[in-house]
Amino acid sequence: MTRAPLIAAACLALLLPGGAYAQGPDNFPTKPVKLLVGYPPGGASDTISRLIGQELSKLNNQSFVIENRPGVGGMIAMGLVAKAPPDGYTLGLAVSGTLTTGPHLQANKLYDALNDFEPIGMVAKAPMVLLASPASGYDSVEAVIRDARKKPGQLMFASGAQAFELALQLFKSKADIDITTVSYQGGAPASIDVMSGRAQLMVDTIGAQHENIKAGKLKALAVLDSTRSPIAPDVPTMIEAGVKGYEALGWTALVAPRGTPPAVVQKLSAQLQQVLKMPQVKQKLDALGFEPWPGTPQFMQKTVVAEYAKWGDVVRTSGMSPK
DSSP states (O other), rough: OOOOHHHHHHHHHHEEEEEEETTTTTTSSSOOOOEEEEOOTHHHHHHHHHHHHHHHHHHHHHOOOOOOOOGGGGHHHHHHHHSOSSSSSEEEEEEHHIIIIIIGGGGSSSSSSSTTEEEEEEEEEEEEEEEOOGGGGOOOOOHHHHHHHHHHTTTTTEESSHHEEEEHHHHHHHHHHOEEEEEEHHHHHHHHHHHHHHHSSEEEHHHHHHHHHHSSEEEEEESHHHHHHHHHHHHSSSSTTTTTOOOEEEEEEEEEETTTOHHHHHHHHHHHHHHHOOHHHHHHHHTTEEEOOOHHHHHHHHHHHHHHHHHHHHHHHTTOOOO
16 A cells, blocks of 8 residues: 555544544534433432533533433443443443442343443542431440340341442441341332331431431431531441441442543543532532532542452352342
């Protein structure tokens, strides 16, 4: 091949999808961007995705269209993102359950959580909290541990999601106690049995149960994050409550398919961090019980790798088996 055809071929490659000019930061996006969400409309993840998508649409003068693809704990949508063309026009709202906990509990994995995605950045933290039934009389984590050791296997934990059960398994391991798990189809039915006293304990996000906590229907014993939550500043962390080394954090993040051009990833990451600093966005996230958690793709990747390994160990030591 002569020099002229070689130059022509190189120029053509740059103009094709995935080429540097076709997907450079200056002209991206030139058409609507799909943002896949693994949960039905109306829930917290859906609301957050629409909030972020709305602001990204304004910044880019281009639509960010929310597409709900619920199923398998949010993992159906993530599988679709993993298989999408890596051109920046299909993104996914990931949650901690779809990247760091859920994959360990799936026999047939829909994607490789560590290698199938380009991290764009964290969106928000969803602090979880250990809750007790008022009928139990528990007013502290210490009281739960003391009673669990007196009556191994007799305390009942209402689990509304795999992530919440894993948080319990970590608690059991750190505190060296035995508590029995009863599974429910979500946090709402689990909370009904805890409020009524049929089960003593549960874990949920603070936002989901904030009204029940304020009304005295549930007793907040400890926040599972390493720092206290501004939503419930009087509630100690598990570490402050005496469970050394304990941290269980829920979060949401933005991802793209692996191979998405770095310039596109960096542009979206910078815009996402800009969005999360907007007062109106923070206000709406606060109302949902979330805390803005901006960070670089590198910070997100480091977090995912560490959390994936941590929860894999919890699954193995707890005896929980993939389904």
